[in-house]
Amino acid sequence: MFEQLGVIGCGLMGGSFALALRRAGLVKRVVGYSKSPSTTERARALGVIDIEAPSALMAISGADIVLIAVPVAATEATFKAIKHLVTPQMLIMDVGSTKRDVVDAGRRALREHIGSFVPAHPIAGREVSGVENADAELYQDRQVILTPIERTQTVQLQQAVDVWTALGCRVVKMSPESHDAAFAAVSHLPHLISFALMNAISGQPRGKDFLSLAGPGFRDFTRIAASDAKMWRDVLLSNHEELIGQLKIFQRNLQALELMISSGNSEALEGLIEQASQARARWSMSKHQK
Numbered sequence: 001m002f003e004q005l006g007v008i009g010c011g012l013m014g015g016s017f018a019l020a021l022r023r024a025g026l027v028k029r030v031v032g033y034s035k036s037p038s039t040t041e042r043a044r045a046l047g048v049i050d051i052e053a054p055s056a057l058m059a060i061s062g063a064d065i066v067l068i069a070v071p072v073a074a075t076e077a078t079f080k081a082i083k084h085l086v087t088p089q090m091l092i093m094d095v096g097s098t099k100r101d102v103v104d105a106g107r108r109a110l111r112e113h114i115g116s117f118v119p120a121h122p123i124a125g126r127e128v129s130g131v132e133n134a135d136a137e138l139y140q141d142r143q144v145i146l147t148p149i150e151r152t153q154t155v156q157l158q159q160a161v162d163v164w165t166a167l168g169c170r171v172v173k174m175s176p177e178s179h180d181a182a183f184a185a186v187s188h189l190p191h192l193i194s195f196a197l198m199n200a201i202s203g204q205p206r207g208k209d210f211l212s213l214a215g216p217g218f219r220d221f222t223r224i225a226a227s228d229a230k231m232w233r234d235v236l237l238s239n240h241e242e243l244i245g246q247l248k249i250f251q252r253n254l255q256a257l258e259l260m261i262s263s264g265n266s267e268a269l270e271g272l273i274e275q276a277s278q279a280r281a282r283w284s285m286s287k288h289q290k
């Protein structure tokens with residue numbers, strides 16, 4: 001049981017964590033801070049936080065657990081803003097979609113306090129952002145990836161495991177590098193492709209007419225294109241090296257398909273579709289078994 005949660009970034013992810021922690025009976029008081037005072041005020045009006053803090057530093061004053069839930073590019077400035085009140089006993093976590101840059105920012109800004117920080121990425125979320133969409137069940141039955149580094153204190157790491165487990169998450173630990181390599185492939189690249197597809201179709205002279213005919217397959221494929229632009233701008237830029245590597249692999253696969261279609265090679269085309277179909281079925285089965 002924690003006495004006080006300090007949430008920096010009272011949006012979808014931070015607000016949902018506050019609601020979930022309170023619902024699980026794991027915290028007595030929630031203090032929140034967001035860049036715009038109106039967001040912090042809304043968070044209090046919605047009952048997501050109890051007390052509005054005037055700064056990130058004040059949001060962590062007296063907290064024994066801190067969640068940083070800001071866009072990844074704002075993480076370093078947030079660490080710098082709070083470093084003077086970080087204590088060795090405090091558990092500090094983030095929820096950023098990239099981990100190498102967040103850990104590097106933590107090393108630079110938190111210095112000797114880096115041990116209190118447990119980098120986290122809950123594999124949960126929505127296309128909609130903002131505190132109005134905060135949901136106490138957002139993290140239920142989801143994975144959370146923790147990417148501790150050599151200086152992460154074992155007490156805080158265990159606390160992080162316990163908190164996310166109590167919120168209904170399955171905890172997976174890996175290095176920040178492995179995290180960013182994997183999520184470039186299974187999250188960042190799919191978002192990039194979805195953005196490109198929507199723009200490619202909607203930017204055509206007849207795009208509007210084409211889109212009016214689109215069905216459920218198109219809806220499923222492009223759901224993530226409706227994501228928050230600022231958040232995804234930061235994520236794609238933060239993990240650009242891994243992402244560009246994945247994009248090159250993808251482009252080679254796309255070119256192979258293009259070649260088969262332009263040359264009318266039906267056997268090879270069927271083979272590649274079959275390969276994809278089987279890989280998708282295996283993936284789906286493995287997810288259901290977990």
Ligand code: NAP
Nearest residue numbers: 009010011012013034035036039072074097125126129130
């Ligand atoms: P969100 O709903 O837009 O919330 C972000 C919050 O951060 C807003 O309250 C914003 O305040 C605040 N903020 C922005 N810059 C700040 C700063 N410099 N100092 C203090 N507060 C600041 O976004 P979100 O979806 O919760 O995303 C937050 C983090 O979660 C991101 O790092 C993202 O990578 C990660 N994440 C998101 C998802 C998802 O599906 N959404 C999934 C996994 C991880 P204002 O309202 O005042 O601008």
